[in-house]
Amino acid sequence: xxxxxxxxxxxxxxxxxxxxxxxxxxxxxxxxxxxxxxxxxxxxxxxxxxxxxxxxxxxxxxxxxxxxxxxxxxxxxxxxxxxxxxxxxxxxxxxxxxxxxxxxxxxxxxxxxxxxxxxxxxxxxxxxxxxxxxxxxxxxxxxxxxxxxxxxxxxxxxxxxxxxxxxxxxxxxxxxxxxxxxxxxxxxxxxxxxxxxxxxxxxxxxxxxxxxxxxxxxxxxxxxxxxxxxxxxxxxxxxxxxxxxxxxxxxxxxxxxxxxxxxxxxxxxxxxxxxxxxxxxxxxxxxxxxxxxxxxxxxxxxxxxxxxxxxxxxxxxxxxxxxxxxxxxxxxxxxxxxxxxxxxxxx
Amino acid sequence: xxxxxxxxxxxxxxxxxxxxxxxxxxxxxxxxxxxxxxxxxxxxxxxxxxxxxxxxxxxxxxxxxxxxxxxxxxxxxxxxxxxxxxxxxxxxxxxxxxxxxxxxxxxxxxxxxxxxxxxxxxxxxxxxxxxxxxxxxxxxxxxxxxxxxxxxxxxxxxxxxxxxxxxxxxxxxxxxxxxxxxxxxxxxxxxxxxxxxxxxxxxxxxxxxxxxxxxxxxxxxxxxxxxxxxxxxxxxxxxxxxxxxxxxxxxxxxxxxxxxxxxxxxxxxxxxxxxxxxxxxxxxxxxxxxxxxxxxxxxxxxxxxxxxxxxxxxxxxxxxxxxxxxxxxxxxxxxxxxxxxxxxxxx
Numbered sequence: 001x002x003x004x005x006x007x008x009x010x011x012x013x014x015x016x017x018x019x020x021x022x023x024x025x026x027x028x029x030x031x032x033x034x035x036x037x038x039x040x041x042x043x044x045x046x047x048x049x050x051x052x053x054x055x056x057x058x059x060x061x062x063x064x065x066x067x068x069x070x071x072x073x074x075x076x077x078x079x080x081x082x083x084x085x086x087x088x089x090x091x092x093x094x095x096x097x098x099x100x101x102x103x104x105x106x107x108x109x110x111x112x113x114x115x116x117x118x119x120x121x122x123x124x125x126x127x128x129x130x131x132x133x134x135x136x137x138x139x140x141x142x143x144x145x146x147x148x149x150x151x152x153x154x155x156x157x158x159x160x161x162x163x164x165x166x167x168x169x170x171x172x173x174x175x176x177x178x179x180x181x182x183x184x185x186x187x188x189x190x191x192x193x194x195x196x197x198x199x200x201x202x203x204x205x206x207x208x209x210x211x212x213x214x215x216x217x218x219x220x221x222x223x224x225x226x227x228x229x230x231x232x233x234x235x236x237x238x239x240x241x242x243x244x245x246x247x248x249x250x251x252x253x254x255x256x257x258x259x260x261x262x263x264x265x266x267x268x269x270x271x272x273x274x275x276x277x278x279x280x281x282x283x284x285x286x287x288x289x290x291x292x293x294x295x296x297x298x299x300x301x302x303x304x305x306x307x308x309x310x311x312x313x314x315x316x317x318x319x320x321x322x323x324x325x326x327x328x329x330x331x332x333x334x335x336x337x338x339x340x341x342x343x344x345x346x347x
Numbered sequence: 348x349x350x351x352x353x354x355x356x357x358x359x360x361x362x363x364x365x366x367x368x369x370x371x372x373x374x375x376x377x378x379x380x381x382x383x384x385x386x387x388x389x390x391x392x393x394x395x396x397x398x399x400x401x402x403x404x405x406x407x408x409x410x411x412x413x414x415x416x417x418x419x420x421x422x423x424x425x426x427x428x429x430x431x432x433x434x435x436x437x438x439x440x441x442x443x444x445x446x447x448x449x450x451x452x453x454x455x456x457x458x459x460x461x462x463x464x465x466x467x468x469x470x471x472x473x474x475x476x477x478x479x480x481x482x483x484x485x486x487x488x489x490x491x492x493x494x495x496x497x498x499x500x501x502x503x504x505x506x507x508x509x510x511x512x513x514x515x516x517x518x519x520x521x522x523x524x525x526x527x528x529x530x531x532x533x534x535x536x537x538x539x540x541x542x543x544x545x546x547x548x549x550x551x552x553x554x555x556x557x558x559x560x561x562x563x564x565x566x567x568x569x570x571x572x573x574x575x576x577x578x579x580x581x582x583x584x585x586x587x588x589x590x591x592x593x594x595x596x597x598x599x600x601x602x603x604x605x606x607x608x609x610x611x612x613x614x615x616x617x618x619x620x621x622x623x624x625x626x627x628x629x630x631x632x633x634x635x636x637x638x639x640x641x642x643x644x645x646x647x648x649x650x651x652x653x654x655x656x657x658x659x660x661x662x663x664x665x666x667x668x669x670x671x672x673x674x675x676x677x678x679x680x681x682x683x684x685x686x687x688x689x690x691x692x693x694x
Contacts, residue, residue, distance in 0.1 A: 056584055080587030087585075092431070093577045094633035107575050107586040114636055160586065241520070310646030 006067055007031040007196045008053065008164050013062035015045065015052040021060045022048050028215055030196045032163065037207040038200040040217035040239065046200040047088070049217065050168050053198070054085045066164055080108035084157035085134045085165040091141065091153065098137030098144065098152045102128055105159030127158035130189060147174040150182065158189070164196040165189070168247040171201055179203065182239070183210045204240055205252055262287035269300030277306070277323065284327035298323070351632045359644035363413065364368075366651040370409040371401055373660040378405075403549070408654060411547040414559040415608045416618055416650025417643035421566045422604040423619030425597050425640045428573045430507045437605035439507065439620035440592070440598060441489040441514035444521065446609040449485025450478050450539050451521045455528040475546060478539065479610050486606035489517055494598055503580065506594075541667035542613035544654050549686065555611045562604035565641060569597060570635040577633060617651075617672040621680040622646045628683060649676065 008030040016022040022045040030036040038046050051057050055066055055071055061291045066082055074082075084105070093101060105127070106120045116124070128137050133151045136144060141152060150170050157165055167186070171179040183199065187210055190197040198215075201207055207214060208227040216223040216230055218239045223230060229250045230236050240247055240254075248255045265286040267277045277298055278288040286296070296310040306323055308315045310330060317323045374382040378400070382392035386401045422437035435444065438444070457477065493510050500506045525533045547555060572593045575583040580590050608615060624641040627633060653671040658664075 053582075056581055075587075076584070076589055077587035080585060083585070085582070085585045087579075087581045089579045089581045091578055091582075095627050095631060096577065096633045100351075100632060100634055101578075103572050104578065105586070107571065107588070110571070112568065112571065114574065252467055 007034075008064070008066050008198070010053065010064045011062060013049075013064065014060040015057075016060055017048075023119050023217075023221065024061070026062070026222045028222055030164070030198050030213065032196045032293065033190055033194045034196065035183070035185075035190045035210065036196065036213040036215060037211035038197045038198060038215040038217060039202065039204050039207040044200055044217045044219060046202075046217055047168055048200070049222075050085075050166050050200055054083060054166050055079060056085070068108035075160075077108045078110070080160060082162055083164045084160040084162035086150070086153050086157050086170050088168050088172065089253070091149065093141050096141050096245075096321065098133065098139055098141055099124070099322060101129070101141050101152055101157050102133075102137060102155045105156040108160060111326070123161060124159050127155040130158055130192075131155045147175075147178045150174065154186075155334065156192075162195065164198070167199045169200055169202075171199075171203065171206075179206055187212070204236070204247070205254070208236070208252055263296070264289040264294040265296045265298060266290075266292060266294035267300075268297050269298075269306075273300045276320075280320070280324050281327050286327060351634070351637065352630050356632055356637070356640055356644070359641060359648065360493065360655060363644055363647045363651065366648060366655075367409050367413070368518035368653045370412065370655050371405045372455075374405065374658045375661070375663050377660050378398065384672040407547055407549050407552050408544050409651065411544045411612065412650040413647040414556060415544060415612050415615060416648070417621070418559045418562060418604040418608050418646070419615060419619035419650075420622035420646025421563060421639060422601040424623035424626070424638065425566055425569065425601050426571065426619075427623055428576055429597050429601075430503050431508065431577075431579065433569050433624070434620065435507070436487075437601055438514070438614065440493045440510040440602060440605075441517055442486045442602055442605045443515035443614040444514040445489025445522050446482035446486040446534075446541065446606065447614065448489075448517050448524070449481035449483070451524045451536050451538060452485070453477050453481035454532045454535050456522050466597055479551070483606060483610040485517075485561075486609055487638040489513060489601065490598070490602040491662060494595065494602075497594065497598065499571075503594075537658075539613050540669075542615040542669045542672070544612055544650070544657075544668060545665075547611050551611055554674075555607060558603060558607035561598050562607065565596065565600040566604070567594070567639055569600065570639055573597070573635040573639075576679055577635075612668070615650075615672060616669045617676050618646055618649055621676060622649060624684060625649075625680060 010029070011027045013026040014024040015026065016023045017181075026049065038050065040046050048057070050060050055064070058072075069082075071079060071083070090101065094103075102245055103116060103120070103124050104232075106116060106124065107114070109123075110116060110120060128134055128192075131151045131154050133148070133155050136148050136152055137155075141149060144152065154167070154170070157167075162267070170186075171182050183201075183206060186197050186199055187196060190212075208231065211227055211248060214225060214227050214230055216235055216239050223235045223239075225233070225235070231247070236247050245254050247253075262282075262285045265281050265288050267274050267281070267288055281288055281298070296308065299307045299309075301307050301316075304319050306317050308317055308326060317326055368380055368383055368387070371387065372378045378386075378392070378397045382394070383401065385392050386398050392398060407444050419437050423435070426435040426437060426439050427433055429435075487646075493506075496509050496513070497506050500509060505516055525536060572583070572588050575586050575588045576590070576593070583593075584590055605619065618648050622645050623638070623642050626638055628643045629645065630637050630641045632638065650674075653668060655678065656675065657666045657668050657671045659666070
């Protein structure tokens with residue numbers, strides 16, 4: 001079988017600083033056209049690995065190849081035409097406008113004067129359009145919000161026309177909606193431009209939902225594979241589970257470990273009411289089960305109204321607040337059971 | 348937001364050109380503007396003595412001011428970008444304290460008898476040649492030490508601290524030298540420290556002008572890498588900038604500019620730190636390709652104004668240059684920056 005040389009491939013990589021290597025023997029790849037997400041707990045060395053792949057710090061051992069070329073062996077300008085980064089570094093660029101910042105990304109393509117030709121200007125416009133930052137770039141970078149600045153910095157990286165884009169924690173300061181939007185956008189960019197995109201994040205749920213390929217990094221090393229593979233073979237659990245917290249493959253979220261406690265309840269409702277009711281009950285210490293028998297049955301009867309059957313009594317609650325209040329009033333056998341099993345409902 | 352104003356460059360150039368006339372015309376003996384222009388374009392004034400006055404004193408003073416203002420402004424700008432610090436100035440690498448040490452040592456080791464005749468007239472004649480040479484030697488010695496140390500320094504912040512520390516040591520040695528010398532010699536040192544554009548002769552300009560022009564040329568070619576450095580070392584490296592080499596070139600250029608000015612004019616305060624900020628606000632961008640020439644021109648204009656103001660027309664009074672630059676200039680800059688703060692963000 002012929003080795004596919006497209007994209008990023010690193011073998012036997014040891015990363016770290018001078019005398020102390022953080023990791024040794026790391027091997028992995030990131031294909032063009034795919035979104036690769038590097039995920040791991042804080043302090044696992046995600047930034048160190050990304051900085052090494054970006055040649056911002058030398059590897060202690062091993063090689064990094066991009067489309068078959070050893071990145072350590074090519075001139076910095078040539079490398080900058082193949083690989084671009086979005087870092088966590090504070091960006092304080094004085095009086096630059098968003099467009100001027102994106103244009104700086106043309107650095108490895110322009111002559112000594114830095115003058116932009118017609119093609120450079122077209123690439124800049126295209127990069128701005130690709131991240132949907134057209135309405136932002138007329139403003140000063142200093143006036144943008146974190147999420148807006150992240151978009152402009154991503155456009156700057158795209159203006160380098162790289163074959164590989166590395167982003168270090170680009171979503172760290174973004175709210176949940178903006179995180180999903182950003183990762184979705186990066187996945188689309190990878191597809192449309194047939195470009196490798198590697199993003200580091202500590203948001204495992206997001207990574208497993210949106211990544212084509214996952215690099216799972218913890219202190220013991222790197223595990224690579226599709227998100228599904230890594231969940232099923234237990235790699236995710238090995239890296240992230242603690243005695244108090246477990247990853248639930250079905251819902252794709254973390255649950256507090258004692259989700260099995262609590263009295264069984266059956267929810268009869270269409271989605272999303274079923275999931276929401278299950279979540280509310282779980283918060284109050286109930287365990288939602290897919291089928292009878294159950295101590296209680298909660299049935300959605302339209303609007304925000306539910307019929308509750310419990311201990312031989314039938315009650316109608318008229319609102320979500322009333323349902324939550326009922327669930328709390330009728331405690332599970334263990335009053336302190338923190339069964340916040342947010343996603344133990346059957347799908 | 349202030350738009351980018353490239354059209355201001357020719358305007359600033361014209362203002363600087365026009366200011367040359369009053370700078371040459373005004374002084375203890377004021378020459379009519381018409382006759383000044385006549386002499387400047389090679390014609391005959393109505394009083395032949397004016398040709399001599401302009402040729403020997405006034406023109407070299409004005410040209411010195413233009414060169415020194417441009418040099419200090421540009422050196423300050425490159426230091427502010429290199430160290431990503433709006434408070435950086437051309438002397439941040441210890442150049443002025445090095446020059447001060449050279450002058451202090453020169454004054455202390457030259458016996459009072461050797462140039463006792465020149466007392467009261469400042470450092471002129473034989474004393475002048477020696478002082479310029481000593482200042483240049485001191486400036487470049489300290490610059491060489493900082494450059495040598497910079498080889499082992501990764502971060503710009505550490506380098507900044509190294510520069511400040513070397514400067515502090517040098518200043519301490521200056522104080523020590525002054526304690527051990529004749530108070531009259533210490534007095535000479537103080538006068539040198541007040542700065543002056545007046546003492547530069549036509550012969551001095553033959554050395555001073557090439558130094559400054561060389562420094563300006565080198566700095567002028569640095570627009571592109573300095574733009575990349577606005578984003579910090581990490582991003583600059585990722586765009587193909589060889590940061591250490593660029594840093595060395597920037598430091599040599601700034602050392603040439605600031606060292607040259609200090610040797611011939613003394614440690615001229617304020618212009619180097621403030622002019623880049625004024626220029627940024629004027630042209631509305633931090634793009635060095637526009638900002639470098641703008642800073643040179645605004646520096647030249649400011650220095651010309653200070654040169655004119657330090658010789659109130661029609662009087663014998665000479666106000667020390669640093670009094671003019673600091674006392675008048677600094678409040679103006681504060682006012683401009685505060686006004687700008689209201690509507691926009693300044694570096």
